[in-house]
Amino acid sequence: MEFEEGDRIRIEKNGVEYEGTVMPSTTRHIVLKMKSGYNAGIDPGNAVVTMLEKKVLKEPAPVKAAGTALSAGPELPKVSILSTGGTIASKIDYRTGAVTARFSADDILRSIPELKTIASFSGKAIYNILSENMKAEYWQALAREIASEIEKGADGIIVAHGTDTMMYTAAAISFMIETPVPIVFVGSQRSADRPSSDNAMNAICAALVAVSDIAEVTVVMHADESDSRCAIHRGTKVRKMHTSRRDAFQSINSEPLGYVDYRTMKVESPGNYTRKGEKALQLKDNIDPMCALVKFTPGASPDVLGYYVDAGYHGLVIEGTGLGHVSTDWIPQIERAVSSGVPVVITSQCLHGRVCDRVYDTGRDMLRAGVIEGEDMLAEVALVKLMWARGQSDDPTTVASIMKENLAGEISDRSIVEACVTDLGKPGSGEQAKTAEKTC
Secondary structure, three states: OOOOOOOOEEEEEEEEEEEEEEEEEOOEEEEEEEOOOOEEEEOOOOEEEEEEEEEOOOOOOOOOOOEEEOOOOOOEEEEEEEOOOHHHHEEEEOOOOOOOOOOOOHHHHHHHHHHHHEEEEEEEEOOOHHHHHOHHHHHOOEEEHHHHHHOOOOOEEEEEEOOHHHHHHHHHHHHHEEEOEEEEOOOOOOOOOOOOOOOOHHHHHHHHHHOOOOEEHHHHEEEEOOOOEEEEEEOEEEEEOOOOOOOOEEEEEOOOOEEEOOOOOEOOOOOOOOEEEOOOOOEOOOOOOEEEEEEOOOOOOOOHHHHHHHHHOOOOEEEOOOEEOOOOOHHHHHHHHHHOOEEEEEEEEOOOOOOOOOOOHHHHHHHHHOOEEEEOHHHHHHHHHHHHHHHHOHHHHHHHHHHOOOOOOOOOOOOOOHHOOOOOOOOOOHHHHHHHHOOO
């Protein structure tokens, strides 16, 4: 039987039936997109093929970047959706058989009509890329677009973003913008054509946060594998912790700012956040991309630090071991970098807890060499902050001062007890709790 890509067919082979849409194939196998959302490759030998629907799918029309008002209702808050691409704005490309970032912000709203009951939306595609292609200059352009939308009267901002580097962009926007309204990053782990997609729930929860009183940069994603609630993570305290789970995003060294109950559509939070209107809009989008993140490993040559100094980099973040250590033979290169005017920030490969270079001799030597302690910042957040700090000043002393200051919730006043006390277990009451508190 003759069939083409995009046709829906049934294949019977060895007593098993396969039904789906014909996808591109680079082998002799017939590739079907199944109802489950997964692909199946079937050897056509001795297979019986039945045509179900003749429908050659065309490529989607090019995305238009112009904003479009998609919901009237003057009584509803005004929310701007800025799309940068990613899985939440993706679908299957039937030309290649792969997931591609082809949806615009308008498409997101049309595919999730529930959004229109929450706010009056306008949509604009800023970029249409997968997040691994994000660059510092794109962060700047996004920050300017966000600021422009707020100046035009937006009551909240939603940024649709790919999940792989969303934590970097969220951190960058956290430092670049002081905001009087919510700025909410949202993505999805599974594309819209899959039955297990998380795009609709995540988008609806993000919209509810965008019209809430939480005037901070946040990331809103599934809180667990079920469809019960989404977590509201601070943009400088969140990390993607799994390649594919729907609850991949977790707050590190911090509790989430709150949750969105998907069943009741209510935002639940203890209130430890900056409230709407509390700050005036400020845009500080200068950033220096000539900073690097270096991961220390046992036996690694210290020459790697010298390479960055000689290559003209303006700042280094080292992801050290434990409390924030490197081997002793790295210390002269740290000293050389600092003496050359290149700030060096030390973070830890441990996700939980904070660095402290006053416990062991190596740490004290690092401090004498001029290293800046990154406290409990995630290494990638420290990198983004250093890039932003270098964009504010080229004076190493000023940069060091900026790195030590808690600007957007990136540095905790104190470590979470459960994260830093491992020998006591979760502290309860009485002397055990007091001991745990002192340890932190």
